[in-house]
Amino acid sequence: MTVAVSNAKRIGARAVSCASTGNTSASLAAYAALAGIPAIVLVPSGQIALGKLAQTLAYGARTLMVRGDFDACLRLAREAAEKLGVYLVNSINPFRIAGQTTIVFDLLQQLDWRSPDWIVVPAGNLGNTAAFGVALRQARENGLIESSPRLAAVQAEGAAPFSRSFKSGFARREVVHAETVATAIKIGDPASYERGVRAIRENNGVVLDVSDSEILEAKAVIDASGVGCEPASAASVAGVRRLVRDGIIRKGERVVAVLTGHILKDPGILIDYHKDGKQSLANPPLEIDASIEAVERVLDFGATGQRR
């Protein structure tokens, strides 16, 4: 994002812009503020997680809540870029894809350039999937790795156009109306479709989709480990579980699952999950009086230990 915004400034753009489910808008707003260039973001009204909206407003982006879904926002952002001369930083911008390739180089470096057997990534607009394909191609061509990992792109069941296309061997491009709790991948018509297809084909890849409840359960496990992530990120771990169960990821294989968003991006869904203790891995808070007897009554170490 920092290179894209710098370039906008270099060419004298009057403003930078993006369509977003919230993460890109928060990032753009911050970098635009640092660079001193106005930012205009288009987000689907009422469908953006609380933390992401808070950041976008706080960093000073002009925030347009569009009555429509992400796909409508992206169409509009492209049209606005063409007609109104603002600089678009969605992943159709090559500087964004270049930035996203660094995720792969970083993880390969952390693994001492010994390629894992799998890289698993949440898939919505397919910017990351496309960038991972580019990075793995570059890593092979430059001799940084000997063999490529297989790539797995994981979508949410209710927002799975890429997964559907994969089932037909990418015979046709699908478009759906997207519905999922994982707002960051709630996208029905992914912008980087063609490059996503190339990434999957070049890396012996698979595309699958997982249900919202699989996503939330995987998220609860990631959270309880002390790491944490936003719902869309947990799709990668939910995908790993599914691929292991189906025998596609095999015993002993080394797997990297990428988490794409911070736990605090979507606090609302977390509180909802935990508050009443109805979900399988819920950790509900307990209200007590300010007395040592009340603390003693609820401190059942056995039960606490059991949960962990």
Next chain:
Amino acid sequence: MTVAVSNAKRIGARAVSCASTGNTSASLAAYAALAGIPAIVLVPSGQIALGKLAQTLAYGARTLMVRGDFDACLRLAREAAEKLGVYLVNSINPFRIAGQTTIVFDLLQQLDWRSPDWIVVPAGNLGNTAAFGVALRQARENGLIESSPRLAAVQAEGAAPFSRSFKSGFARREVVHAETVATAIKIGDPASYERGVRAIRENNGVVLDVSDSEILEAKAVIDASGVGCEPASAASVAGVRRLVRDGIIRKGERVVAVLTGHILKDPGILIDYHKDGKQSLANPPLEIDASIEAVERVLDFGATGQRR
């Protein structure tokens, strides 16, 4: 926190515990999860920011929402530590203070060991104030810096027992009922009072308090710069403004204001600040139809430019 939790494990504590306005509980919950030891946290019911509660639950801490304020939680946590054999990690624990001293060493290193004229820090329970005093003493005694910066501790007007004590030359320790939007420093009876007094005395320090509206305005400025922070953190910058206005910080002096919490810790207060455009620096979102005409109508570049 990592050292404190490791120590709890080393000595075989059955659990780790803290009283918290939310940041300590989130941190403890994460490190306890990583260490595989149960965590029990006491937070004031209904007075903890959304992001902090979300993290605490998600990382798996047993979360007791106490009907009382932070000060009641801390009394209870101390009593529970004594009677129930859990390991307390509040800043009365020396490992916590040791950890907090690294903030000062880090900032001095970033300044090439040329001490600033001022270090300004938000002040609630006085753990940071106390730790900064320890760090500056160590830095002087070890010859890392030649002269000490002056220390300024900034409280919220509605939670200013330390500021009140300072006005009487620390003749008496004050206790108040705390009320402020800055939940992380909403503390009426600071645990590290004595060590806080020593830190201020040894570093030619001052203690002051600022209003909630000064805090929120300073926060809006910090946020719009692209950095961002939680409300309590902004007390430090609000304090700098006040000290400059009062001629205590003078022109040309080098000032470090410490931000103690991430912008996403308290998204609710941010949305409230920006949503209706009534606050002085508000950046309200605008709902529009999904048409290019609607985008064109609202894109008043002059006005957007003006805001920045």
